[in-house]
Each structure stands twice: as C-alpha cells, then as structure tokens.
Amino acid sequence: MDVSRIIDPLNTAQRNAVTAESANTLVLAGAGSGKTRVLAHRVAWLIETRQASPHGILAVTFTNKAAAEMRGRIEALMASPQRTIWVGTFHGIAHRLLRRHWQETGLPRNFQIIDGNDQLRLIRRAIRHLELDEALWAPREAQWFINARKEEGLRAQHLDGVADPHAQTLIKIYRAYEERCAGLGLVDFGELLLRAHELWRRHPEVLAHYRQRFPQVLVDEFQDTNAIQYAWLRQLIGTSGKLFVVGDDDQSIYGWRGARVEHMQKFQKDFESVRLVRLEQNYRSTATILQAANAVIANNSSRLGKELWTDGAAGEPIILFAAFNEHEEARYCVERIKGWQEHGRRYDDHAILYRTSAQSRVFEETLRQRGIPYRVYGGFRFYERAEIKDVLAYLRLIAWREDDAAFERVVNTPNRGIGQRSLDIIRDTAKRAGTPLWRAAQAAIGDGALGARGAAAASRFLSLIEDLSAGAMGTPLGTLVKTVIIETGLEDHYRKEKTAGEIDRLENLEELVRAAGDYIAVLDEGADALTEFLAIAALEAGEGQANDYEDSVQLMTLHSAKGLEFRNVFLVGLEEGLFPHQRCSDDATQLEEERRLCYVGLTRAKEKLIITHAETRRLHGTEHRPQPSRFIAEMPAELIAEVRIGTVTMPPQLQRIEHDAAFRLGQRVVHAKFGEGIVLRLEGEGQYSRVQVNFAQAGAKWLVASYAGLRPV
DNA sequence: ATCGTCATAATTTTT
DNA sequence: TTATGACGAT
Numbered sequence: 001m002d003v004s005r006i007i008d009p010l011n012t013a014q015r016n017a018v019t020a021e022s023a024n025t026l027v028l029a030g031a032g033s034g035k036t037r038v039l040a041h042r043v044a045w046l047i048e049t050r051q052a053s054p055h056g057i058l059a060v061t062f063t064n065k066a067a068a069e070m071r072g073r074i075e076a077l078m079a080s081p082q083r084t085i086w087v088g089t090f091h092g093i094a095h096r097l098l099r100r101h102w103q104e105t106g107l108p109r110n111f112q113i114i115d116g117n118d119q120l121r122l123i124r125r126a127i128r129h130l131e132l133d134e135a136l137w138a139p140r141e142a143q144w145f146i147n148a149r150k151e152e153g154l155r156a157q158h159l160d161g162v163a164d165p166h167a168q169t170l171i172k173i174y175r176a177y178e179e180r181c182a183g184l185g186l187v188d189f190g191e192l193l194l195r196a197h198e199l200w201r202r203h204p205e206v207l208a209h210y211r212q213r214f215p216q217v218l219v220d221e222f223q224d225t226n227a228i229q230y231a232w233l234r235q236l237i238g239t240s241g242k243l244f245v246v247g248d249d250d251q252s253i254y255g256w257r258g259a260r261v262e263h264m265q266k267f268q269k270d271f272e273s274v275r276l277v278r279l280e281q282n283y284r285s286t287a288t289i290l291q292a293a294n295a296v297i298a299n300n301s302s303r304l305g306k307e308l309w310t311d312g313a314a315g316e317p318i319i320l321f322a323a324f325n326e327h328e329e330a331r332y333c334v335e336r337i338k339g340w341q342e343h344g345r346r347y348d349d350h351a352i353l354y355r356t357s358a359q360s361r362v363f364e365e366t367l368r369q370r371g372i373p374y375r376v377y378g379g380f381r382f383y384e385r386a387e388i389k390d391v392l393a394y395l396r397l398i399a400w401r402e403d404d405a406a407f408e409r410v411v412n413t414p415n416r417g418i419g420q421r422s423l424d425i426i427r428d429t430a431k432r433a434g435t436p437l438w439r440a441a442q443a444a445i446g447d448g449a450l451g452a453r454g455a456a457a458a459s460r461f462l463s464l465i466e467d468l469s470a471g472a473m474g475t476p477l478g479t480l481v482k483t484v485i486i487e488t489g490l491e492d493h494y495r496k497e498k499t500a501g502e503i504d505r506l507e508n509l510e511e512l513v514r515a516a517g518d519y520i521a522v523l524d525e526g527a528d529a530l531t532e533f534l535a536i537a538a539l540e541a542g543e544g545q546a547n548d549y550e551d552s553v554q555l556m557t558l559h560s561a562k563g564l565e566f567r568n569v570f571l572v573g574l575e576e577g578l579f580p581h582q583r584c585s586d587d588a589t590q591l592e593e594e595r596r597l598c599y600v601g602l603t604r605a606k607e608k609l610i611i612t613h614a615e616t617r618r619l620h621g622t623e624h625r626p627q628p629s630r631f632i633a634e635m636p637a638e639l640i641a642e643v644r645i646g647t648v649t650m651p652p653q654l655q656r657i658e659h660d661a662a663f664r665l666g667q668r669v670v671h672a673k674f675g676e677g678i679v680l681r682l683e684g685e686g687q688y689s690r691v692q693v694n695f696a697q698a699g700a701k702w703l704v705a706s707y708a709g710l711r712p713v
Numbered sequence: 714a715t716c717g718t719c720a721t722a723a724t725t726t727t728t
Numbered sequence: 729t730t731a732t733g734a735c736g737a738t
Contacts, residue, residue: 063727091728115728189728224727256725356724358730378726412714419714539728559725581724597725620723621729 006044006077010037013279018042020244022275024237026222026267027246030308031293031603032284032565035246036066039218040073042244043085046216047078054084058214058236061089062221064540066563070220086214090229091189092539094196097210098187099535104203105195108185110400110531113538115384118405119143119188125404126176129431137169145170146177150190151258153197153228184402184436193228200235211238222247222267226258234270243271249304250297253559253597255589264304282308282603284565286315289609292635293602299634300592308603317641318609320632325616326359326573330366333570336610337553338370340568347373349567351554353601355579359572360555367553377556382542387494387505388512392537394484398469399530402436411437411461414493418461422454438462464488477529478517485509558601569605571598574613575626598631611640 007015014034017027018041029035043059046052059074061067071087086093095113102109114122123146124139149159156175162168181187187195200207217236219225222245225233237243245267252261268274282290290308297303323329337350352363360376367374382388390413396406411426412418429449430440441462445455468487472480485491494505519533554566573579580594602609613628632640670676677694 089728095728113728116726192728253725254727257727358723361730415714541728557725578724583724593725618729 003045003048006041006048010034010041011281013277013281014038014041017246017277017279018045020275020277022273023242024267024271024274025242025244025277026264026274027244027277027279028264028304028306029246029248029279030282030306031248031251031600032282033279033308034283035248035279036069036073036220038279039070039220039244039246040077042218043074044077052216054082056214057085057216057218058093059085059087059218060093060220060233061087062224064089064092066220067092089539090232091192094192094232095535095539097196097199098192101199101203101206104206105199107187107195110528111185111187112396112400112403112531113192113535114181114186114188114405115538115541116143116189117384117389118186121405121408122180122186123173123177126173126180130172130176132169132173137173142170142173142177146174147188147190148258149174150188150194151226151228153194153231155194184404185400186403186405190228193232197228197232197235200232207235210236211241215241217241217243219243219245220247223249223252223261223264224254224259225263226260230260230263230266237271239272248306250300250306250596251562251600253562253593253600255593278306280306280308282310284606285310285603286313286607288315288317288639289602289605292318292609292639293599295636296595296602296631296634297599300595316608318611318635318639319643320640321610321612321643322628323612323614326362326614326618327366329572329612329614330362332612333363333572333610334366334370334372336570337568338372341372345567347551347553350570351556351561351564351566351568351604352570352572353556353558353561353604354572355558355581355597356573357557359578363555363572373550373552374555375552377554377560382508382511383537384541385505385508387490387508390490391481391485391509391512392534394465394468394488394490395481395530396534397438397465398472398484399528399534401438401465401469404430404437407437407441410488411441414489416461416489417457418454422450422458425449425454426458472530476517477519477533478513480530481516482513485513558597561604562600565604565606567606568608568610569601570610570612571601572612573617574611574629574632575617576629577624577626578617578619579629579631595631598629 007018010018011034014037017025017038027035027038029038039059043057046057047054059067059070061070067088071082071085074085074087075082086096088096098105098107098111102111120139120143123142124134127134127137127139127142149155156171156178159167159171159174162171181191200210214236217233219233224247233243247264249261249264252259255261268276285293285308287310290310294307321329321332323332333352337347340350341347352360354360354363357378364374364376383392390410393403393406393409396403397410400406408423411423426437426441426444429435429444430437433440433443435443441458444450445458445462448455450458464487468480468484471483475483491506491509494509516533519529519536558571576585579598580591584590584594611632613626613632615625617624617626668676
C-alpha cells in the first residue's frame with residue numbers, strides 16, 4: 001500500500017494528526033494551518049491503511065460549502081469518487097437519519113423541513129392562538145427562545161419547573177408551537193438535531209447500528225458545536241468509536257447562537273485517551289500579520305494556547321488609517337484597491353471586512369461611484385428569494401396539503417380574489433375546528449361561510465393544487481416546476497411586474513426549473529423526489545448571487561469571512577462601540593468573542609492588512625465620536641505604519657457632546673415624548689450606552705442615552 | 714387590495 | 729438614517 005502521496009505533502013504536525021493512532025484526536029488547528037487538508041488526508045489515510053472502509057466513515061461539517069469542499073478534496077486525493085463516505089452537515093446527516101427512520105421518530109413519512117421564516121410564521125400563529133398580545137410577546141423573541149432551548153436539547157416538557165412567569169409564557173408558546181409542528185408534520189432546523197438525538201436515545205438498536213457502521217467519525221470546526229450536536233456525537237462514539245475533531249478555540253465566534261467553545265476542553269475529559277495535536281505553522285499570512293494576530297488573541301484568557309508562526313517573510317507593515325468619517329474611510333479603501341488593481345492585482349484579491357452589515361452601505365456607494373464591481377456576501381440566498389419561495393410553497397402544497405405556511409403564502413399569490421376577508425374566515429374555521437387551512441378552506445366552501453365569490457375563488461385555488469398534484473405523479477421534477485410556474489400564473493405575475501428586478505425574477509425562476517431538472521433524487525431515504533428536493537432547498541439555501549463570475553471586490557461581515565482568505569484585507573470600523581460592539585463590551589465573555597472575531601479578521605489576510613477607523617461616524621442618524629478600538633492598541637506598535645491624509649483637527653467643543661448626564665438606577669427622568677419615568681437598567685457607557693426607563697404612561701423602554709435627550713427631574 | 718403614513722428600533726447568521 | 733411592520737385611507 002502506498003501512503004506516500006497522502007503523507008509526504010504534510011509537515012510534521014499535520015502528519016502526526018493524520019496518522020494519530022489513539023482512540024480520539026483533537027487537532028487544534030490555527031488559522032491557515034491546513035485544517036481542511038488534514039481532514040481530507042486523514043480520511044484518505046484511514047482508507048488506504050485499511051483502518052476503515054469508505055462506508056465506515058462519517059465526516060461532519062457545519063456548512064454545505066465546507067461539506068462540498070471536504071468531499072472534493074477527499075476525492076481528489078483518492079483520485080476517485082467516494083460516494084459511500086457520508087460527508088455532510090450536522091443538519092444534513094440528521095435529516096438523512098430521520099428520513100431513514102421516520103417510523104421510529106414518530107414523524108409522518110413525508111415530513112417537511114421549514115426554514116426560519118416559516119418557523120416565525122408558525123410561532124406568530126401559535127401566539128395568536130393563545131390569545132397573547134403580540135406586542136408583548138414578540139414572535140422573534142419567542143423564536144429565539146425556542147431555538148436556544150432546542151440547541152440545549154430541551155423540549156417544552158423539560159422546562160416544567162421554571163418559576164419565572166415571563167419564561168413560563170415563552171414555554172407555553174414553545175409547547176403550542178411544538179404541537180403545531182407535530183400536527184402538521186413540520187420539522188425546523190433545531191428539531192432535526194433534537195429528533196436525531198432522541199431517535200438514538202429511544203432506539204438503542206438504531207444507535208447500535210450506526211455505531212457499528214461508523215467506527216470513524218470526523219468533525220470540522222469543532223469549536224462551533226452546540227450542546228445537542230455534542231451530545232449527539234457522544235452518543236454515536238460511545239466507548240468504541242473513534243472521533244477525530246479539528247477546531248480552533250480562538251476562532252469561536254458563534255457563541256451567541258449556541259456554540260460552546262468549552263467543548264474543546266470538555267472533549268479531552270469526556271472522551272477516552274484523547275491525543276492533542278497543535279497545528280501552528282501558518283501557510284497563509286506574512287509574519288507581521290501573524291504577530292499582530294497572536295498579540296491580540298493573547299489578551300484572551302482560558303485558551304487552549306497556540307501561537308501561529310511562519311517560515312515566510314515578515315512582509316509589509318500593517319497600515320493603520322484614521323479617517324475623518326466613514327465616507328473618507330470608504331474613499332481611502334477604494335482608492336487603495338483601485339491603485340493596487342491598476343498595478344496588476346485583481347479586484348477579488350481584496351476584501352473589505354466589517355463588524356455589522358450596515359457598514360457595507362457606504363462602501364457600496366463609493367465603489368459604485370467609481371464603477372468598481374463588488375460583491376456583498378450574505379443577505380438573500382437563492383432559495384430565500386420571494387419568487388423562489390412562492391414556487392416552493394406551491395410545490396410544498398402539492399407534496400403536503402396541510403402545510404399551512406405554504407398555504408398562507410400562495411393562496412392569493414398571484415391575486416385570485418381570496419382577500420383578507422376570505423382568508424380570515426378560513427383561518428377562523430381552521431382555528432375552531434383545529435384543522436389545517438387546506439381542510440378549513442374545503443369546509444368553508446362547503447358550508448357557505450365564504451360567500452359565493454370567495455367560495456368560487458377558493459375552489460379554483462383548491463382544484464388548481466389538486467390538478468397540479470394529480471399531474472405531478474411520474475412527471476420529471478423540472479417539468480413539474482415549469483408547469484407549476486405557468487399554471488399558477490406566477491410567470492405572468494412576475495412578467496407584468498414592472499419594477500427593476502423583474503427580469504432577475506424571471507431568470508431566477510428559470511434557474512429553479514434548471515435546478516429541479518438537474519436534481520437527481522437519492523431515493524434510498526424513503527421519500528419521494530419532490531419531498532427530497534424540497535428538503536434540499538430548505539437545507540441548502542443556495543449561494544447568494546447566482547451569476548458572479550465577474551472579478552469584484554469582496555464585501556462581507558467578519559462572521560462570514562471565517563474560513564476564507566484574501567491577498568489584501570481591509571478591516572474597517574475599528575472603533576469602540578462598533579468593534580468591539582457596544583452590546584458586547586461590558587461582558588468579559590462576549591468581549592473575548594469580539595476579540596476572536598478580530599483575530600479571525602486579521603488572519604484572513606495573506607499579504608496586506610489595512611486597518612481603519614473613523615473619528616466621526618454617523619450611526620442611526622446621529623454623529624458619534626468613537627475612540628479607536630482597543631484592539632488596535634493590542635497590536636504591537638512596531639508592526640503598524642500609520643497613515644493620515646487630510647487630517648482635520650476638530651474644534652475641542654465638538655469632542656464630547658453626548659453623555660452630559662450619566663444616569664443611575666432609580667433616577668427619575670423626563671423624555672420629550674414619553675414623559676416622566678424611572679431608570680430601570682443601565683447598559684454600557686459612553687455614547688452608545690442604553691438605559692431602560694419605565695415611563696408612567698408609555699411603559700418600559702430601552703433608549704440610547706446619548707440621543708434620547710433624557711433630562712433628570 | 715394597494716399605497717402611504719406612522720411608530721419603532723437598531724450585532725453577528727447557518728442550517 | 730433606514731428598514732420594517734402595522735394600520736388606515738384610497
């Protein structure tokens with residue numbers, strides 16, 4: 001057996017990781033140290049050395065992109081397709097399990113996956129059904145609560161003993177939502193994981209099967225695992241399996257949505273004979289950039305400990321630019337990009353990274369003025385576009401008549417005379433009879449509740465779906481989608497729409513037809529092709545901009561930059577209150593996460609790193625004069641070259657405007673609009689600080705102190 | 714039904 | 729500032 005092609009390209013640490021013999025392995029992989037490579041080589045090595053058959057390997061990632069990349073690299077290394085290896089996201093794998101074992105899970109055979117929007121809609125309905133005031137019980141808050149509980153592995157029934165009345169109501173909503181989902185055969189993202197976990201807990205024979213099947217399990221981005229994912233892995237590994245995880249505690253930036261860095265440490269306690277391998281040699285950045293990154297992250301406590309190094313050159317100093325305001329900041333960045341592009345760099349060698357997505361705007365404007373192509377990451381994905389969701393909703397109704405979210409979405413899209421009144425009647429019927437909207441509509445037509453016109457329109461809608469459904473049997477998916485788009489009138493609807501995006505919309509519909517046509521159902525899972533396609537659409541929302549092959553400047557938040565690298569990186573808006581963000585800067589844990597975010601940003605750069613901050617920034621309509629971010633001060637000064645052009649010293653009276661009055665708890669204050677109130681809570685300090693005031697008339701409100709204009713009484 | 718007005722609030726986002 | 733959602737008026 002020849003393993004040299006797998007082993008030879010690796011450095012010592014990578015080789016140690018790839019060939020580790022112990023039961024469980026934790027690879028602490030710094031940024032740019034070749035972690036994906038180690039994972040791919042590990043898989044290849046396991047197969048080549050006959051420690052596992054491809055069939056016995058499970059590789060888990062967080063994103064579909066990472067999964068695709070991993071599979072690609074394994075296949076490149078093995079020089080053959082590896083279809084029998086299970087490579088997928090936690091959610092994708094869980095979905096697969098649930099499809100295979102739908103009977104054991106108690107789900108209907110054709111259960112459907114809902115995304116965050118559908119979930120929110122269902123929660124809103126549950127809240128209304130409970131006759132709670134939506135203003136008081138924000139559906140968003142409830143959604144947040146429910147998802148957070150699911151991430152912890154907790155169902156409503158597990159939360160019985162909670163005394164807090166506020167939480168009790170949220171639990172009530174959670175329970176109602178759970179029942180609703182169960183009744184409708186709908187599964188949200190958190191539910192996929194929770195059910196998969198329960199499946200194994202309740203059916204030891206199923207668990208035993210997978211334990212035997214997957215003696216080798218690999219996990220990427222381990223620092224991002226949440227409680228339920230960790231518990232799921234523990235189940236699967238038991239005492240006999242082998243778990244190989246790769247992660248970087250310094251790049252844990254998703255704590256706010258349930259990821260637990262502590263799993264990196266816990267792993268060594270919870271699993272047997274764990275071997276720890278550090279990958280610290282970096283192949284991406286200059287020594288200067290790495291030094292800065294190391295210095296910043298050194299300010300965090302409770303790290304596993306790791307220092308990046310390179311045998312490459314020191315490179316250029318980090319450029320620090322203090323802009324007068326956000327416009328000058330953008331102009332400066334764009335000028336530099338233009339200059340470098342004219343000297344032979346591509347636009348897509350450049351990335352502008354910011355803390356909050358709102359910051360992209362000024363950069364977009366500036367780039368547009370210069371006629372420079374750019375691409376903003378994040379935002380809408382293909383399957384989230386309105387026109388695509390419309391078609392998908394029709395398809396969902398065809399697959400599953402009881403899908404209320406889908407029903408609501410398309411019952412009157414395009415307009416077919418089923419207005420608010422008719423819909424209210426249908427909703428009401430559904431509520432009273434406790435049936436899905438579909439059946440309620442049938443009933444309401446039957447008993448004349450809708451009136452002649454409404455009933456006729458509703459019948460037309462119902463038979464439209466029935467007809468499409470009848471024709472769907474045995475039709476190729478692409479044809480079905482095309483038929484749906486035409487027969488439902490969506491095509492005409494979008495053709496008639498005379499707004500700027502209309503051509504895009506039609507093109508997107510075309511694209512969907514193509515995607516459906518190209519889709520080859522993997523039908524070993526026991527669902528039909530349409531259901532399977534819908535699951536994929538929910539699980540893989542698709543890339544943002546479909547048609548982006550043009551060389552363009554890359555704009556994105558720091559969060560979405562994780563895992564990417566660019567020749568030249570602009571890290572912008574390094575100001576106290578913005579980055580670190582105000583809402584994180586009074587809590588040590590959250591501040592550390594902000595610092596990790598900074599570390600992620602710094603380590604994206606290969607050659608040049610440009611850091612900017614503005615002396616004046618317009619935020620929410622008011623001017624602020626933020627201090628430069630503490631993260632700048634954490635970088636060794638000798639690595640930094642400061643640039644200042646057009647320096648304008650502001651008159652001193654403009655230096656501090658805001659916090660003339662610091663507030664204290666219990667203080668009586670008066671607000672121009674809300675009148676008198678008492679300070680309940682304080683958060684943060686300086687120009688971004690917020691106070692919660694209980695107003696006699698208006699009730700409790702959160703206000704930003706510096707522009708709420710509160711006066712002490 | 715669609716449009717305009719008003720209030721409200723304001724990280725990060727994948728699956 | 730601005731985006732969003734709710735509500736009332738055409």
